[in-house]
Amino acid sequence: MLETRVQREHKIVQSIQSLLRNRSDIVIRRTDKSKVFYIGNATDFAGKAEEYMLKTNACQEPGTPLRLIIASIHAPATLVSKFLNDLLAPIYLNVAREVTFINGIDVIRKLEKHVLDGHFQATTNFIVIDVTDLYRMIPREGALHALMRLLKKHSDHGKIGTLSIDAIMRMARLVLDTNCFAYDNKYYKQTRGGAMGFTFTQALANIYMREWEQDLIQHQVVHNGIYGRFVKHLLNEKC
Incomplete structure (x- = not known):
């Protein structure tokens, strides 16, 4: 019974992974300072991100190229x-x-x-x-x-x-x-x-x-x- 459940849930995970790979309109991100994930419409997410950056004016695109930084x-x-x-x-x-x-x-x-x-x-x-x-x-x-x-x-x-x-x-x-x-x-x-x-x-x-x-x-x-x-x-x- 446990093995059947594991197989079923494994198929569900594979299905979700396949869906996310093939749906460019879906975005998944880890939420700020927590252990949960945000899943939503990519266009809405991009719009909210742009709105936030414009509203807060807290960041800017550098005029000169930056080297890749690995956090x-x-x-x-x-x-x-x-x-x-x-x-x-x-x-x-x-x-x-x-x-x-x-x-x-x-x-x-x-x-x-x-x-x-x-x-x-x-x-x-x-x-x-x-x-x-x-x-x-x-x-x-x-x-x-x-x-x-x-x-x-x-x-x-x-x-x-x-x-x-x-x-x-x-x-x-x-x-x-x-x-x-x-x-x-x-x-x-x-x-x-x-x-x-x-x-x-x-x-x-x-x-x-x-x-x-x-x-x-x-x-x-x-x-x-x-x-x-x-x-x-x-x-x-x-x-």
């Missing part, structure tokens, strides 16, 4: 990204811990304290804000300036550990300036934000957002409110 988990920029995240994430968490939600339990604990402090009212509102495409859309120069200010404030004689601020900034620019990808037989260079999946991109976005949200944080403090931002995978092992 690898051990690529130099990937390792530099992980190194920067390991260096910067503890600094960020140290200065932003009071307004950072690590997980759901962390949220509950802060809400319980808010209630015990007598600030929870019948008129209290719960508001959720989502920044669309945060990692891909942060302004690079603004984010790098925020990083520079953070490093200067928490450095010891111009150094973080054994590294000078200048060395850290040069590594940061290296990671941001080497994000290239291929789409529709063309090479593109990402000109805004950073690559999804690079841990440094996440750390840099959080550092930038920390400065951006200061007015809102102070407003909540004055009005006995709570403000917190959920930071996911800041210290994870991804590259």
Whole structure:
């Protein structure tokens, strides 16, 4: 019985593979940061991709030909990204811990304290804000300036550990300036934000957002409110 099922499912897989090979109007892609696949109309997919690139203006086709680049988990920029995240994430968490939600339990604990402090009212509102495409859309120069200010404030004689601020900034620019990808037989260079999946991109976005949200944080403090931002995978092992 099991053998019959295996044979039947094998034929189904072969049928799907044959269909995908012979149907140029079907596109299959792995979805961003997950283990599932997107299957859809190739024309619709191309239209949405073009619309996104035009709307965000986050990438451009280089004027000069690029050499073929093979992405690898051990690529130099990937390792530099992980190194920067390991260096910067503890600094960020140290200065932003009071307004950072690590997980759901962390949220509950802060809400319980808010209630015990007598600030929870019948008129209290719960508001959720989502920044669309945060990692891909942060302004690079603004984010790098925020990083520079953070490093200067928490450095010891111009150094973080054994590294000078200048060395850290040069590594940061290296990671941001080497994000290239291929789409529709063309090479593109990402000109805004950073690559999804690079841990440094996440750390840099959080550092930038920390400065951006200061007015809102102070407003909540004055009005006995709570403000917190959920930071996911800041210290994870991804590259």
